[in-house]
Amino acid sequence: MANDLLIYGMKGSPFVRKVQVLLAEKGVPYDFEMASPFPAPDWFAEISPAKRIPVLRDRSIGTEGAAGTLPDSSVICAYLERKHPEPAMYPRDHFDHARALWFEEYADSELAMRIGLGLFRPMVMARMFGKEPDVETARKTVREQLPPLFDYLETSIAGRSCFVGDALGIADIAIATQFVNFQHAGARIDVARWPALAAWVDRMLARKSFADCIAAERKFIPQSDAEL
Ligand SMILES: N[C@@H](CCC(=O)N[C@@H](CS)C(=O)NCC(=O)O)C(=O)O
Numbered sequence: 001m002a003n004d005l006l007i008y009g010m011k012g013s014p015f016v017r018k019v020q021v022l023l024a025e026k027g028v029p030y031d032f033e034m035a036s037p038f039p040a041p042d043w044f045a046e047i048s049p050a051k052r053i054p055v056l057r058d059r060s061i062g063t064e065g066a067a068g069t070l071p072d073s074s075v076i077c078a079y080l081e082r083k084h085p086e087p088a089m090y091p092r093d094h095f096d097h098a099r100a101l102w103f104e105e106y107a108d109s110e111l112a113m114r115i116g117l118g119l120f121r122p123m124v125m126a127r128m129f130g131k132e133p134d135v136e137t138a139r140k141t142v143r144e145q146l147p148p149l150f151d152y153l154e155t156s157i158a159g160r161s162c163f164v165g166d167a168l169g170i171a172d173i174a175i176a177t178q179f180v181n182f183q184h185a186g187a188r189i190d191v192a193r194w195p196a197l198a199a200w201v202d203r204m205l206a207r208k209s210f211a212d213c214i215a216a217e218r219k220f221i222p223q224s225d226a227e228l
Contacts, residue, residue, distance in 0.1 A: 004060045005030040008044070009053035012124075012184070012221055014112060014177040015073040016054040017213050021173050022077050024209035026084045047071065074104060077170055089169050100164045103171035111178040114145045123185040127222045135226045142187050142228045150194045158196040176204035180214055186224030
Protein backbone atom coordinates (compact mmCIF):
# COMPACT_ATOMS: atom_id res chain seq x y z
CA MET A 1 0.00 0.00 0.00
CA ALA A 2 1.22 3.51 -0.83
CA ASN A 3 2.53 5.73 1.96
CA ASP A 4 0.76 9.00 2.73
CA LEU A 5 3.89 10.94 1.86
CA LEU A 6 5.40 11.13 -1.61
CA ILE A 7 8.53 13.10 -2.51
CA TYR A 8 8.98 14.26 -6.09
CA GLY A 9 12.57 15.00 -7.00
CA MET A 10 15.96 13.70 -8.09
CA LYS A 11 18.46 11.90 -5.92
CA GLY A 12 21.64 13.96 -5.62
CA SER A 13 19.78 17.22 -4.99
CA PRO A 14 20.81 18.62 -1.58
CA PHE A 15 17.29 19.95 -1.02
CA VAL A 16 15.63 16.64 -1.82
CA ARG A 17 18.13 14.90 0.48
CA LYS A 18 17.37 17.40 3.26
CA VAL A 19 13.74 16.22 3.27
CA GLN A 20 14.73 12.54 2.96
CA VAL A 21 17.10 12.82 5.93
CA LEU A 22 14.54 14.60 8.10
CA LEU A 23 12.01 11.85 7.35
CA ALA A 24 14.58 9.13 8.07
CA GLU A 25 15.53 10.76 11.39
CA LYS A 26 11.84 10.85 12.30
CA GLY A 27 11.34 7.25 11.14
CA VAL A 28 8.53 8.23 8.75
CA PRO A 29 8.12 6.09 5.58
CA TYR A 30 7.58 7.77 2.21
CA ASP A 31 7.42 7.06 -1.50
CA PHE A 32 9.74 8.65 -4.04
CA GLU A 33 8.90 9.65 -7.59
CA MET A 34 11.59 10.82 -9.98
CA ALA A 35 10.93 14.34 -11.28
CA SER A 36 13.59 16.34 -13.08
CA PRO A 37 13.53 20.14 -13.28
CA PHE A 38 16.02 20.02 -16.21
CA PRO A 39 13.64 20.91 -17.86
CA ALA A 40 10.44 20.64 -15.80
CA PRO A 41 7.54 18.99 -17.67
CA ASP A 42 4.14 20.77 -17.64
CA TRP A 43 2.62 18.49 -15.01
CA PHE A 44 5.50 19.35 -12.65
CA ALA A 45 5.20 23.11 -13.14
CA GLU A 46 1.62 22.80 -11.83
CA ILE A 47 2.83 21.49 -8.45
CA SER A 48 6.09 23.50 -8.41
CA PRO A 49 5.50 27.03 -9.71
CA ALA A 50 9.21 27.85 -9.31
CA LYS A 51 10.00 24.60 -11.24
CA ARG A 52 12.30 23.38 -8.49
CA ILE A 53 12.63 20.15 -6.56
CA PRO A 54 11.64 18.84 -4.06
CA VAL A 55 7.86 18.84 -3.89
CA LEU A 56 6.01 16.85 -1.23
CA ARG A 57 2.59 15.34 -1.74
CA ASP A 58 0.56 14.41 1.33
CA ARG A 59 -1.90 11.90 -0.13
CA SER A 60 -4.09 12.20 2.96
CA ILE A 61 -4.78 15.77 1.75
CA GLY A 62 -4.91 15.31 -2.04
CA THR A 63 -3.90 12.83 -4.72
CA GLU A 64 -4.45 14.73 -7.96
CA GLY A 65 -2.90 17.87 -9.46
CA ALA A 66 -1.73 20.47 -6.97
CA ALA A 67 -3.98 19.20 -4.16
CA GLY A 68 -1.95 18.07 -1.16
CA THR A 69 1.38 19.30 -2.60
CA LEU A 70 3.96 21.62 -1.08
CA PRO A 71 7.10 22.90 -2.83
CA ASP A 72 10.34 24.06 -1.15
CA SER A 73 12.43 21.97 1.27
CA SER A 74 12.11 24.48 4.13
CA VAL A 75 8.34 24.60 3.85
CA ILE A 76 8.18 20.81 3.57
CA CYS A 77 10.42 20.25 6.62
CA ALA A 78 8.40 22.72 8.71
CA TYR A 79 5.19 20.91 7.68
CA LEU A 80 6.65 17.50 8.51
CA GLU A 81 7.69 18.75 11.95
CA ARG A 82 4.06 19.72 12.66
CA LYS A 83 2.70 16.46 11.25
CA HIS A 84 5.28 14.19 12.93
CA PRO A 85 6.52 16.13 15.97
CA GLU A 86 8.75 13.38 17.45
CA PRO A 87 11.68 13.35 17.59
CA ALA A 88 11.70 17.14 17.38
CA MET A 89 14.00 18.58 14.72
CA TYR A 90 13.32 22.23 15.65
CA PRO A 91 14.28 23.63 19.08
CA ARG A 92 11.43 24.46 21.46
CA ASP A 93 13.17 27.55 22.87
CA HIS A 94 12.07 30.58 20.82
CA PHE A 95 15.53 32.04 20.33
CA ASP A 96 17.13 28.69 19.51
CA HIS A 97 14.30 28.03 17.07
CA ALA A 98 15.10 31.26 15.25
CA ARG A 99 18.85 30.44 15.28
CA ALA A 100 18.10 27.06 13.71
CA LEU A 101 16.08 28.77 10.96
CA TRP A 102 18.98 31.15 10.38
CA PHE A 103 21.44 28.27 9.87
CA GLU A 104 18.95 26.53 7.57
CA GLU A 105 18.62 29.70 5.51
CA TYR A 106 22.39 30.22 5.45
CA ALA A 107 22.91 26.65 4.21
CA ASP A 108 20.12 26.83 1.62
CA SER A 109 21.36 30.12 0.18
CA GLU A 110 25.04 30.94 0.85
CA LEU A 111 26.44 27.41 1.01
CA ALA A 112 24.11 25.99 -1.64
CA MET A 113 24.93 28.71 -4.14
CA ARG A 114 28.68 28.20 -3.89
CA ILE A 115 28.72 24.42 -3.59
CA GLY A 116 25.90 23.89 -6.10
CA LEU A 117 26.88 26.33 -8.83
CA GLY A 118 30.62 26.54 -8.15
CA LEU A 119 31.43 22.90 -7.47
CA PHE A 120 28.69 20.30 -8.00
CA ARG A 121 27.50 21.71 -11.31
CA PRO A 122 30.97 22.07 -12.92
CA MET A 123 32.30 18.77 -11.56
CA VAL A 124 29.36 16.36 -11.31
CA MET A 125 26.47 17.65 -13.40
CA ALA A 126 28.79 18.50 -16.26
CA ARG A 127 29.80 14.85 -16.51
CA MET A 128 26.25 13.60 -16.01
CA PHE A 129 25.30 15.69 -19.06
CA GLY A 130 28.25 14.34 -21.06
CA LYS A 131 30.49 17.41 -20.73
CA GLU A 132 34.09 17.81 -19.53
CA PRO A 133 34.31 18.86 -15.84
CA ASP A 134 35.33 22.48 -15.26
CA VAL A 135 38.11 21.87 -12.74
CA GLU A 136 39.30 25.49 -12.76
CA THR A 137 35.92 26.84 -11.61
CA ALA A 138 35.71 24.13 -8.94
CA ARG A 139 39.22 24.93 -7.68
CA LYS A 140 38.42 28.63 -7.48
CA THR A 141 35.30 27.85 -5.45
CA VAL A 142 37.19 25.63 -3.01
CA ARG A 143 40.16 27.98 -2.64
CA GLU A 144 38.50 31.41 -2.77
CA GLN A 145 34.73 31.23 -2.30
CA LEU A 146 34.22 28.68 0.45
CA PRO A 147 36.90 29.50 3.07
CA PRO A 148 35.06 32.51 4.61
CA LEU A 149 31.94 30.37 4.98
CA PHE A 150 33.93 27.53 6.51
CA ASP A 151 35.51 30.00 8.97
CA TYR A 152 32.03 31.00 10.13
CA LEU A 153 30.85 27.38 10.40
CA GLU A 154 34.04 26.40 12.27
CA THR A 155 33.46 29.14 14.86
CA SER A 156 29.81 28.14 15.17
CA ILE A 157 30.42 24.40 15.72
CA ALA A 158 33.69 24.48 17.73
CA GLY A 159 33.18 22.87 21.14
CA ARG A 160 29.63 21.75 20.28
CA SER A 161 28.03 18.56 18.99
CA CYS A 162 25.25 20.34 17.05
CA PHE A 163 24.80 23.80 15.57
CA VAL A 164 21.94 24.74 17.90
CA GLY A 165 21.25 23.20 21.32
CA ASP A 166 22.53 19.70 22.00
CA ALA A 167 20.28 17.58 19.78
CA LEU A 168 20.42 17.00 16.03
CA GLY A 169 18.10 19.37 14.23
CA ILE A 170 17.17 21.18 11.04
CA ALA A 171 20.28 23.38 11.19
CA ASP A 172 22.54 20.31 11.15
CA ILE A 173 20.57 18.56 8.42
CA ALA A 174 20.47 21.64 6.16
CA ILE A 175 24.21 22.30 6.49
CA ALA A 176 25.32 18.66 6.25
CA THR A 177 23.32 17.97 3.09
CA GLN A 178 25.35 20.65 1.29
CA PHE A 179 28.57 18.90 2.35
CA VAL A 180 27.39 15.70 0.68
CA ASN A 181 27.43 17.56 -2.65
CA PHE A 182 30.80 19.07 -1.72
CA GLN A 183 32.17 15.53 -1.30
CA HIS A 184 30.40 14.13 -4.39
CA ALA A 185 32.34 16.78 -6.35
CA GLY A 186 35.59 15.32 -5.00
CA ALA A 187 36.37 18.14 -2.53
CA ARG A 188 37.56 17.53 1.03
CA ILE A 189 37.66 19.87 4.05
CA ASP A 190 41.15 20.91 5.15
CA VAL A 191 41.18 19.26 8.60
CA ALA A 192 44.13 21.34 9.82
CA ARG A 193 42.31 24.60 9.05
CA TRP A 194 38.74 23.65 10.04
CA PRO A 195 39.11 20.72 12.51
CA ALA A 196 35.76 21.05 14.31
CA LEU A 197 33.81 21.43 11.06
CA ALA A 198 35.59 18.46 9.46
CA ALA A 199 34.88 16.22 12.48
CA TRP A 200 31.24 17.32 12.61
CA VAL A 201 30.77 16.63 8.86
CA ASP A 202 32.27 13.14 9.30
CA ARG A 203 29.90 12.42 12.20
CA MET A 204 26.86 13.73 10.35
CA LEU A 205 27.51 11.89 7.10
CA ALA A 206 28.10 8.63 9.00
CA ARG A 207 24.55 8.74 10.42
CA LYS A 208 22.33 6.11 8.82
CA SER A 209 19.96 8.79 7.52
CA PHE A 210 22.76 10.37 5.47
CA ALA A 211 24.80 7.21 4.76
CA ASP A 212 21.80 5.51 3.10
CA CYS A 213 21.26 8.49 0.78
CA ILE A 214 24.96 8.75 -0.05
CA ALA A 215 25.24 5.02 -0.85
CA ALA A 216 22.24 5.23 -3.21
CA GLU A 217 23.62 8.36 -4.91
CA ARG A 218 27.13 6.94 -5.41
CA LYS A 219 25.64 4.33 -7.73
CA PHE A 220 25.00 6.95 -10.40
CA ILE A 221 27.14 9.97 -9.44
CA PRO A 222 30.49 9.88 -11.27
CA GLN A 223 33.37 10.04 -8.79
CA SER A 224 36.14 12.57 -9.31
CA ASP A 225 39.87 12.17 -8.70
CA ALA A 226 40.75 15.77 -9.68
CA GLU A 227 42.96 17.65 -7.19
CA LEU A 228 40.77 20.44 -5.89
N1 LIG B 1 14.62 26.84 -2.01
C1 LIG B 1 14.40 25.60 -2.72
C2 LIG B 1 15.58 25.34 -3.64
C3 LIG B 1 15.37 24.08 -4.47
C4 LIG B 1 16.33 24.02 -5.63
O1 LIG B 1 17.00 24.99 -6.01
N2 LIG B 1 16.40 22.83 -6.22
C5 LIG B 1 17.22 22.68 -7.42
C6 LIG B 1 17.80 21.28 -7.50
S1 LIG B 1 19.05 21.00 -6.29
C7 LIG B 1 16.33 22.84 -8.65
O2 LIG B 1 15.22 22.39 -8.66
N3 LIG B 1 16.86 23.51 -9.67
C8 LIG B 1 16.16 23.68 -10.90
C9 LIG B 1 16.36 25.04 -11.48
O3 LIG B 1 16.95 25.89 -10.80
O4 LIG B 1 15.87 25.24 -12.58
C10 LIG B 1 14.23 24.48 -1.69
O5 LIG B 1 14.70 24.61 -0.57
O6 LIG B 1 13.58 23.47 -2.03
